[in-house]
Amino acid sequence: MPKKIIIDTDPGVDDTIAICVALRSPEVQVIGLTSVFGNAPGEVTAQNALRLVELEGHGDIPVARGSDVPLVFPLERLGTWVHGEDGMGNTHPPAPRGKLVDQTAAEFIIDTVRANPGEVILVPVGPLTNLGLALRLDPGIAGLVKEVVIMGGAVACPGNMTPVSEANIYHDPHAADMVMAAGWPLTIVGLDVTHKTMMTTQFQQELFKADNPAVRLIEKILPCYKNYFNGAFGLNGAIYTHDPSALAYVIRPELFETQSVPVFVETAGRCVGQTVADWHHQWEERPEVKVCLGVDSPGVLALIKERLTK
Amino acid sequence: MATKIIIDTDPGVDDTIAICMALRSPEVQVLGLTSVFGNVKGEVTAQNALRLVELEGHGDIPVARGSDLPLFSRFEMDGAVVHGEDGMGNTHPPTPRGKVIERTAAQFIVDTVRANPGEMTLLAIGPLTNLALALRLDPGIAGLVKEVVVMGGAAACPGNMTPVAEANIWHDAHAADTVMAAGWPLVLVGLDVTQKTVMSAQFRQELFRADNAAVRFIEKIIPCYVQFADTVYRMDGGIYTHDPSAMAYIIRPDLFSTRSAPVFVETEGRCIGQTVADWQHQWEARPEVKVCLDVDSAGVLALIRERLTR
Numbered sequence: 001m002p003k004k005i006i007i008d009t010d011p012g013v014d015d016t017i018a019i020c021v022a023l024r025s026p027e028v029q030v031i032g033l034t035s036v037f038g039n040a041p042g043e044v045t046a047q048n049a050l051r052l053v054e055l056e057g058h059g060d061i062p063v064a065r066g067s068d069v070p071l072v073f074p075l076e077r078l079g080t081w082v083h084g085e086d087g088m089g090n091t092h093p094p095a096p097r098g099k100l101v102d103q104t105a106a107e108f109i110i111d112t113v114r115a116n117p118g119e120v121i122l123v124p125v126g127p128l129t130n131l132g133l134a135l136r137l138d139p140g141i142a143g144l145v146k147e148v149v150i151m152g153g154a155v156a157c158p159g160n161m162t163p164v165s166e167a168n169i170y171h172d173p174h175a176a177d178m179v180m181a182a183g184w185p186l187t188i189v190g191l192d193v194t195h196k197t198m199m200t201t202q203f204q205q206e207l208f209k210a211d212n213p214a215v216r217l218i219e220k221i222l223p224c225y226k227n228y229f230n231g232a233f234g235l236n237g238a239i240y241t242h243d244p245s246a247l248a249y250v251i252r253p254e255l256f257e258t259q260s261v262p263v264f265v266e267t268a269g270r271c272v273g274q275t276v277a278d279w280h281h282q283w284e285e286r287p288e289v290k291v292c293l294g295v296d297s298p299g300v301l302a303l304i305k306e307r308l309t310k
Numbered sequence: 311m312a313t314k315i316i317i318d319t320d321p322g323v324d325d326t327i328a329i330c331m332a333l334r335s336p337e338v339q340v341l342g343l344t345s346v347f348g349n350v351k352g353e354v355t356a357q358n359a360l361r362l363v364e365l366e367g368h369g370d371i372p373v374a375r376g377s378d379l380p381l382f383s384r385f386e387m388d389g390a391v392v393h394g395e396d397g398m399g400n401t402h403p404p405t406p407r408g409k410v411i412e413r414t415a416a417q418f419i420v421d422t423v424r425a426n427p428g429e430m431t432l433l434a435i436g437p438l439t440n441l442a443l444a445l446r447l448d449p450g451i452a453g454l455v456k457e458v459v460v461m462g463g464a465a466a467c468p469g470n471m472t473p474v475a476e477a478n479i480w481h482d483a484h485a486a487d488t489v490m491a492a493g494w495p496l497v498l499v500g501l502d503v504t505q506k507t508v509m510s511a512q513f514r515q516e517l518f519r520a521d522n523a524a525v526r527f528i529e530k531i532i533p534c535y536v537q538f539a540d541t542v543y544r545m546d547g548g549i550y551t552h553d554p555s556a557m558a559y560i561i562r563p564d565l566f567s568t569r570s571a572p573v574f575v576e577t578e579g580r581c582i583g584q585t586v587a588d589w590q591h592q593w594e595a596r597p598e599v600k601v602c603l604d605v606d607s608a609g610v611l612a613l614i615r616e617r618l619t620r
Contacts, residue, residue: 163574163588164581264473269578270593271474271586278473283580 002029003146004119005250006112008066008105009243010038010126011048013083013225018125018151018243019052020214021307027251031120032062032112034105038126038171039079040087042068045126048087050096055213059098066105066130070172072267079167082228089224093217106133113141120144123250124179125151125243127168132175135182142184151246152176153190153275155263155291165273166191169265173273177265180275183287188263189246190275193256193295197245201237203301210309218308241300248300249292255303257294262286312339313456313560314429316422318376318415319553320348320436321358323393323535328435328461328553329362330524331617337561341422341430342372344415348436348481349389350397352378355436358397360406366523369408376415376440380482383582389477392538399531416443423451430454431560434489435461435553437478442485445492452494461556462486463500463585465573465601475583476501479575483583487575490585496599498573499556500585503566503605507555511536511547513611520619528618551610558610559602565613567604572596 005028009015022030033053035046046065053061069075084090101108109130113120122145124131131148134141152168153176154160161170169176179186199207208219222239229235249256264283266274277291315338319325332340343363345356356375363371379385394400411418419440423430432455434441441458444451462478463486464470471480479486490496518529532549539545559566571587574596587601 158589159592161592163586163590163592164584264580266579266581269576269581270574271576271579271581271584274474274581276473276581279468280473282469282471282473 002027003121003250004029004031004116005121005123006032006034006109008034008036008122008124008126008130009049010036010040010045011052012039012045012087013089013221014243015039015125016052016221017218017304018247020218021244021247021304023056023058024214024307024310025251030061032064032108034064034066034108034130036066036105036126036130037068037075037078038168039083041078044087046100047096050098050100051093054096054098055217062101062108064103064105064108065100067133070127070175071129071132072174082225084224089221091220105130106137109134110138110141113144117144119146121147121149121250123149123246125246127171128152128175128179129172132172132178135178142182145184148184148186149189149246149250150186151189151194151243153188155188155190155192155275155277156293157192157195159274160191161273164271166275169275170273173265173267177267180263180265180289181286186289187249187258188275188289188291189249190292193292194242194245195240196295197241197297197300198238199241199301203305207305207308215308244304245300248303252299252303255296255299256292258290258292260288260290263289263291312337313431314339314341314426315431315433315560316342316344316419318344318346318432318434318436318440319359320346320350320355321362322349322355322397323399323531324553325349325435326362326531327528327614328557330528331554331557331614333366333368334524334617335561340371342374342418344374344376344418344440346376346415346436346440347378347385347388348478349393350395351388354397356410357406360408360410361403364406364408365527372411372418374413374415374418375410377443380437380485381439381442382484392535394534399534401531415440416447419444420448420451423454427454429456431456432458433556433560434458435556437481438462438485438489439482442488445488452492455494458494458496459499459556459559460489460496461499461504461553463498465498465500465502465585465587466603467502467505469584470501471583474581476585479585480583483575483577487577490573490575490599491596493597497559497568498585498599498601499559500602503602504552504555505550506605507551507607507610508545508548509551509611517615517618525618554614555605555610558613562609562613565606565609566602568600568602570598570600573599573601
């Protein structure tokens with residue numbers, strides 16, 4: 001039986017790779033996408049989510065539009081300087097044919113979890129606003145999801161948005177802290193592992209030898225994203241493997257080493273958005289979550305290549 | 311020429327070891343002690359500072375009493391559980407003969423730096439309140455000290471007061487941030503190195519074979535400190551080498567590996583007191599300080615033993 005997943009996403013270049021991997025993997029059944037602001041504005045990521053289900057003939061998968069703004073803070077800088085103004089590397093793809101479902105992302109998550117108790121895996125690869133809202137609308141879902149796998153955070157390494165915070169968490173720290181505190185079975189796939197797995201230019205070239213709509217779209221939208229990594233990190237054309245790592249965890253968790261610990265998100269001060277693992281239980285009690293600290297990077301890369309080229 | 315130092319201190323069991331080392335080291339000349347709240351209350355640390363200069367006949371060294379309170383935040387919790395109510399492991403040593411001088415610690419620091427331009431090393435092994443006050447009284451001293459060596463912070467490892475904050479910095483985060491920003495030549499000797507150097511039960515047994523006033527005093531006051539380390543860290547009779555490591559840095563900087571980075575101290579939120587090294591210059595510009603990241607622990611322990619036993 002494939003795992004039923006909802007991908008909560010702000011596509012986004014690496015979101016695109018992750019979603020294509022998911023839609024091409026027999027181990028998972030994507031029962032919906034929910035969109036959120038983040039890499040680009042909310043209206044843009046919703047349209048991109050529609051584009052991505054349609055790319056290889058999955059237009060039947062529902063897409064629900066989520067929040068345009070964080071729970072508490074005003075909307076600050078989006079990720080458009082990384083992902084392009086259109087979240088698609090400034091390639092401005094044609095309008096999608098389909099429409100969004102007539103539900104908010106948070107409602108869609110609640111209804112789908114309630115309709116499939118104990119079966120749904122939530123895979124948020126953007127800011128955690130929709131999950132925070134869903135938990136407030138219906139706290140009972142915490143006991144009904146099978147798992148929550150987050151791309152986000154930086155537990156034992158520096159951040160990418162600030163010296164201490166990763167972008168997805170930074171974009172909505174209050175929502176992220178609610179998600180960490182909810183007591184559901186949660187795994188954090190953060191910079192501790194995503195920065196260890198590099199898609200080099202050679203990897204990209206081998207990928208692009210395949211010929212299918214997924215690979216052609218990724219090839220088209222990737223240059224803008226690579227430019228950013230070259231400028232900010234001096235990566236020589238390589239890119240970090242953020243969102244696809246979270247999908248790889250859903251498909252093959254054995255590729256990752258995890259440790260369990262309570263995690264808190266800073267919501268004030270200059271460390272806002274920091275994910276703090278309380279290894280020695282110095283702060284108040286909170287349910288533990290799994291934090292990915294090690295990864296079989298060649299294994300993750302091989303999985304991504306295999307799924308995108310087959 | 312011996313290095314002229316002022317030790318700003320909240321004695322304190324490990325402060326005692328550091329001060330005894332300093333007074334027994336020909337490489338340094340202790341021009342004064344300045345006391346501060348921290349391990350215990352301000353009135354207690356001032357008396358202990360007097361006791362420590364008198365212990366082996368240095369009653370001529372001036373002791374100036376400093377702040378009883380942090381600059382801005384409340385004094386929430388002292389370290390009496392670690393160091394004893396008297397800061398001396400609950401051994402209640404006799405009243406010192408001498409008196410504190412008629413100047414505040416901050417003024418004494420300013421005057422001494424002005425009188426010895428380019429020559430003074432400030433060794434700060436307690437909360438940084440007095441140094442921040444001195445900078446506020448006379449910002450010009452930043453350009454006149456030779457070096458500032460701080461025992462405090464945790465740049466790339468968890469904290470000991472909270473998951474992210476080391477105790478000395480946590481006790482006065484605002485003062486610490488002032489000290490990090492001042493642009494003087496500063497070295498952080500933090501948990502990144504002090505927790506790598508453990509004074510084991512065996513090390514102490516060897517130390518206590520010597521017979522001098524310093525060793526007898528340390529032997530007497532240390533059980534309370536050892537018991538805390540056993541209870542909280544389960545260290546099997548070992549104790550971390552906090553303040554003496556900073557003293558060791560002054561005598562033998564070659565025992566430490568450092569990396570330069572701007573360091574910021576969080577002054578708000580649950581991460582208050584965290585020392586954030588901005589390795590990739592993501593925050594506003596700030597002068598770099600040296601952060602100790604590795605240490606020749608055997609070398610530090612040998613130095614401590616040699617100084618205390620000879």
